[in-house]
Amino acid sequence: MAIVLAVLLGFLLDCILGDPQNLWHPVCAIGSLISKTERLLRRIVPDTPRALTIAGVLLWGIVSAVSFAVPALLLWICYKIHPILWFAVQTLFCYQIFARRSLAEAGKHVYIALAHSLDEGRKAVSMYVGRDTSALDETGVIKATVETIAENTTDGVIAPMLYLLIGGAPLGFFYKAVNTLDSMVGYHNDRYEYLGKCSAKADDILNFIPARLSAVCMIAAAGVLGFDNQNALRIFRRDRGNHKSPNSAQTESVCAGALHIQLAGDAVYFGKRMEKPFIGDPDRPIDRNDIARAERLMTGASLIMLALGIAIRFLVL
Secondary structure, three states, rough: OOHHHHHHHHHHHHHHHOOOOOOHHHHHHHHHHHHHHHHHHHHOOOHHHHHHHHHHHHHHHHHHHHHHHHHHHHHHHHHHHHHHHHHHHHHHHHHHOOOOOHHHHHHHHHHHHHHOHHHHHHHHOOOOOOOOOOOOOOHHHHHHHHHHHHHHHHHHHHHHHHHHHHHHHHHHHHHHHHHHHHHHOOOOOOOOOOOHHHHHHHHHHHHHHHHHHHHHHHHHHHOOOOOOHHHHHHHHHOOOOOOOOOHHHHHHHHHHHHHOOEEOOEEEEEOOEEOOOOOOOOOOOOHHHHHHHHHHHHHHHHHHHHHHHHHHHHHHO
16 A cells, blocks of 8 residues: 555656756666667677667666666665655655656647747757657647657556556666667667667557556546547547557547547658658647647546556555
């Protein structure tokens, strides 16, 4: 029960405070570990597809193992000192793992920047997406922001919540390591095609169930918040596979259906135009307020999953 309370308090702290600015964050340490381990492996393995694939497995294993072991050891030491210290550190770790407030603030940042000018909107959204934003029109900037909020409902909130409820902060940081590895090396390009293969696949596996639970919770949230949950369910059934990732379109399709907008379509990554299917129907023109609507869906889905997760944890125990 202490873990459940720590997760609940951590979620509330994230909603209230968000990520403290200019302070050290464990995910930054994970990112640094990834970069340093990658450089080391590239120095000692040949530049061949087979060797880089094996190096990618080692990279994934080292980073995920360290990310699990370090918080587990720290929590064990804290418990030996005093259970209250253990609970305080567990709560702090849970707070640091959630990213609901950060996602909401990212959406607000793009909204305000876009209200000033298209160039500022492009610059703002470029901080949160991997695509080339220099040629996006206003609709493209809004779509990219809505897609980011919808997709990261899984990665930033609901998946961490599930893993925290199952195994506390060590399993939560294990998930964050896998997710960070995918965001840093899980690309289909010349540099990471082989080195990042294991990381990309592991992220797909760990997000498979959370992404679908996120979609179900978002459909429920659409109904509670007064959006079209029937259309959300229809578009989810039709378009949830319209993405190269098996998980990304799960929540994007729900969001598009609930708001009666069309997302996705072709995009430019690393100077190359990639053909991508559309998600949803263009029932109405997309507008800046859809950023706030997507954030409401994310928050609603997160609260429903939190209530569900806590209830299931109580029933299991």
